[in-house]
Amino acid sequence: MTSHVSLQRDAYPVSLADTGFFDEIRCDIGRPDLSDEDLHTLLRGHEFTILTAAPETRSALVRSLPVPAPRLGLEMPAHDLNPPLSVRFAPVVAFWQRLLQPVAPQLKRIPVSFKDH
Amino acid sequence: MATGPDVSDNLTPRLVNPGNGAWATAFRRLAMVLIAICLTTAASYMFAIVVQADGFDWLDVVRIALMAVAAFWLAWGGCIALFGILFPPEDHRAMPLRAQGATAILLPIYNEATGPVFARLEAIMQSVDRLPTAGRFDFFVLSDTTKADVAEKEYQAWQRLLARRHAGGRLFYRRRAQNIGRKAGNIADFLETSGGAYDYMLVLDADSLMDGATIQEMVRRMEADPRLGLLQSLPRIIGLNTLFGRLLQFATGLYGPYFARGLAAVQGGEGSFWGHNALIRTRAFAASCGMAPLTGKPPFGGHILSHDTVEAALLAREGWKVRLDPDLTGSYEEAPANIVDYAKRDRRWCQGNLQHSRILAAPRFRFWNRISILQGIFAYLASPIWLLFLLASLAAPLVAPPPVYFDGHSPFPVFPHPETMTALALLFGLVALLILPKLLLVARALLGGNASEFGGPGRLALSFLLEILLTSILAPIHMMFHCRSVFQVLTGADSGWPAAERDDGSLPLQAAFSATWWMSIAGSAATAFSHYYVPELFYWLLPITLPLVFAPLLVWLTASVWLGRVTRKLGLFAVPTETVKVDVASDMEVALQQQAAA
Numbered sequence: 027m028t029s030h031v032s033l034q035r036d037a038y039p040v041s042l043a044d045t046g047f048f049d050e051i052r053c054d055i056g057r058p059d060l061s062d063e064d065l066h067t068l069l070r071g072h073e074f075t076i077l078t079a080a081p082e083t084r085s086a087l088v089r090s091l092p093v094p095a096p097r098l099g100l101e102m103p104a105h106d107l108n109p110p111l112s113v114r115f116a117p118v119v120a121f122w123q124r125l126l127q128p129v130a131p132q133l134k135r136i137p138v139s140f141k142d143h
Numbered sequence: 144m145a146t147g148p149d150v151s152d153n154l155t156p157r158l159v160n161p162g163n164g165a166w167a168t169a170f171r172r173l174a175m176v177l178i179a180i181c182l183t184t185a186a187s188y189m190f191a192i193v194v195q196a197d198g199f200d201w202l203d204v205v206r207i208a209l210m211a212v213a214a215f216w217l218a219w220g221g222c223i224a225l226f227g228i229l230f231p232p233e234d235h236r237a238m239p240l241r242a243q244g245a246t247a248i249l250l251p252i253y254n255e256a257t258g259p260v261f262a263r264l265e266a267i268m269q270s271v272d273r274l275p276t277a278g279r280f281d282f283f284v285l286s287d288t289t290k291a292d293v294a295e296k297e298y299q300a301w302q303r304l305l306a307r308r309h310a311g312g313r314l315f316y317r318r319r320a321q322n323i324g325r326k327a328g329n330i331a332d333f334l335e336t337s338g339g340a341y342d343y344m345l346v347l348d349a350d351s352l353m354d355g356a357t358i359q360e361m362v363r364r365m366e367a368d369p370r371l372g373l374l375q376s377l378p379r380i381i382g383l384n385t386l387f388g389r390l391l392q393f394a395t396g397l398y399g400p401y402f403a404r405g406l407a408a409v410q411g412g413e414g415s416f417w418g419h420n421a422l423i424r425t426r427a428f429a430a431s432c433g434m435a436p437l438t439g440k441p442p443f444g445g446h447i448l449s450h451d452t453v454e455a456a457l458l459a460r461e462g463w464k465v466r467l468d469p470d471l472t473g474s475y476e477e478a479p480a481n482i483v484d485y486a487k488r489d490r491r492w493c494q495g496n497l498q499h500s501r502i503l504a505a506p507r508f509r510f511w512n513r514i515s516i517l518q519g520i521f522a523y524l525a526s527p528i529w530l531l532f533l534l535a536s537l538a539a540p541l542v543a544p545p546p547v548y549f550d551g552h553s554p555f556p557v558f559p560h561p562e563t564m565t566a567l568a569l570l571f572g573l574v575a576l577l578i579l580p581k582l583l584l585v586a587r588a589l590l591g592g593n594a595s596e597f598g599g600p601g602r603l604a605l606s607f608l609l610e611i612l613l614t615s616i617l618a619p620i621h622m623m624f625h626c627r628s629v630f631q632v633l634t635g636a637d638s639g640w641p642a643a644e645r646d647d648g649s650l651p652l653q654a655a656f657s658a659t660w661w662m663s664i665a666g667s668a669a670t671a672f673s674h675y676y677v678p679e680l681f682y683w684l685l686p687i688t689l690p691l692v693f694a695p696l697l698v699w700l701t702a703s704v705w706l707g708r709v710t711r712k713l714g715l716f717a718v719p720t721e722t723v724k725v726d727v728a729s730d731m732e733v734a735l736q737q738q739a740a741a
Binding site for chain 1: 278283302305306309310311312315316317331334335336337338339340425426429430431432433434435437438447453457501502504505506
């Protein structure tokens with residue numbers, strides 16, 4: 027297939043990605059994470075200027091554009107620094123219940139209706 | 144984008160044998176507590192002897208208790224300074240290897256003056272760009288600005304800087320739609336959107352300045368110690384021109400490094416985080432430092448305001464080291480240039496620190512982190528305690544029982560025994576506790592050969608004497624501002640502050656009067672009361688009451704840029720950042736001039 031690079035300002039430069047131009051930009055600014063859509067948005071209105079610029083000035087032109095920040099987030103769980111007493115003492119309660127486990131059946135109440143009279 | 148190997152995959156540091164460092168820190172902590180308790184006990188005992196000279200009553204018990212608390216606080220501060228002189232800092236200089244990790248340099252801003260902020264940012268970028276590892280550093284301007292006109296200026300300034308430095312892909316600007324959680328929320332937003340792309344983040348303030356070599360050294364130290372979660376530098380104050388500002392610069396420049404060394408000596412791996420000029424491991428911070436809002440309403444509920452101390456405690460409880468390295472020079476900040484702005488900042492910090500009372504009992508905090516939180520709370524409660532002590536001392540002679548000459552055990556009269564020598568010894572002891580650490584540091588500078596950094600031996604000695612005099616005169620004013628802040632926080636009131644936004648830090652006399660007229664009234668009332676009802680204390684109270692009476696004048700004079708220039712011309716209050724050129728500060732000045740010309 028013949029690759030075609032459109033030099034018209036208004037043309038949707040789908041073929042820019044195919045020509046490796048986007049790869050060149052990603053490599054130049056050290057952002058392999060940028061998608062084709064990101065680069066389309068970034069270069070919109072500047073494609074002609076950048077494509078026709080000399081290679082040594084192309085990098086400077088791209089680097090003067092507002093490249094989006096990397097989108098790789100971290101989870102940041104919120105820790106409760108003043109939990110209620112029920113939460114603070116939950117381990118103690120659980121430990122107490124484990125202690126009681128062996129004698130728990132003996133502590134069970136027998137319903138009145140089942141008692142021998 | 145900055146790229147580099149992920150050096151922090153393991154979120155849980157291995158808890159290895161603490162080693163000698165931990166034992167040494169434990170020993171120093173114990174020594175500090177014991178010394179402070181001994182000094183407090185001695186001061187309280189001597190004061191008890193003095194107060195019982197005219198009879199003993201319930202108010203004397205109150206005064207002794209207040210004296211004990213205040214003396215402990217003085218002794219604690221004195222010990223920190225003494226340890227800073229006695230214990231040299233540990234050598235954490237890393238091997239001169241390339242810093243590998245990717246670092247995000249964060250600049251959170253909130254309705255700031257745009258020009259100076261972006262001039263500082265440009266200076267830091269220039270300094271970092273001189274490093275061989277410049278490609279490892281990205282810059283984020285994280286704006287919480289609420290004013291539309293300021294936000295527009297920020298955006299324009301960012302675009303100009305982007306074009307000037309060709310920093311596309313390395314310089315980013317983000318303005319949050321909603322200011323949730325203030326600065327802590329701002330940082331959290333960064334971590335949740337882009338934090339995963341970086342191993343470390345360097346958190347700055349809007350008035351921070353750091354040079355690239357220091358930033359690189361911080362990254363190296365972080366990489367040399369896989370257990371290190373946060374590395375705090377010691378920012379030096381620069382750029383102040385008023386008399387108050389130069390006084391502050393001098394005091395922090397001369398005494399600050401040794402106080403920081405003392406702090407580092409007792410904190411060890413449970414160190415301080417001051418919210419800026421610090422390098423943090425992003426994944427450790429994200430996993431450990433999310434904070435749920437406290438129940439209830441502000442000031443004691445809601446989002447945690449002074450988040451830095453809490454974040455340091457959260458990192459430490461997950462096993463990460465938090466370390467203060469005072470030898471990291473090349474870290475700077477500006478500070479309030481007059482007492483009113485200083486008090487405004489203190490008001491915010493007061494609320495944040497008093498709110499920490501809700502988390503003193505937070506689960507799994509390390510013991511020394513709880514001590515640090517308590518220290519922060521006490522830093523603001525100390526002033527009301529001193530005020531109560533003064534008021535109790537004024538009232539004591541009025542409620543003292545009449546002397547009993549015939550006690551029934553002897554036909555001869557028994558006269559009260561004046562404890563003059565004990566009182567004088569106590570007074571000199573307390574003054575020594577305040578001044579001796581500073582005197583030792585001045586002597587060290589004079590004998591150690593670095594007096595030239597402070598203007599030479601003669602000027603250093605004169606600056607020291609002037610500093611003691613001025614801080615003693617201004618201390619009652621600071622005390623009253625602190626007392627008002629504590630009162631406002633506890634009652635939920637806020638009387639507001641006079642608007643006096645001058646770029647050079649000076650204050651119109653009207654603004655100084657508006658902020659301190661109530662101190663004049665309090666000082667005048669105290670002077671009159673002591674003169675008529677407690678004449679024996681009149682002259683002793685004058686060093687406190689007179690500055691209060693003249694508070695508006697003192698605040699106005701110390702905010703004078705002209706007086707600041709006079710001290711500079713005379714070589715007084717000189718600091719190393721004035722005697723030796725600071726490249727990053729010079730770059731900032733150049734950037735400001737270019738902005739003005741554009």
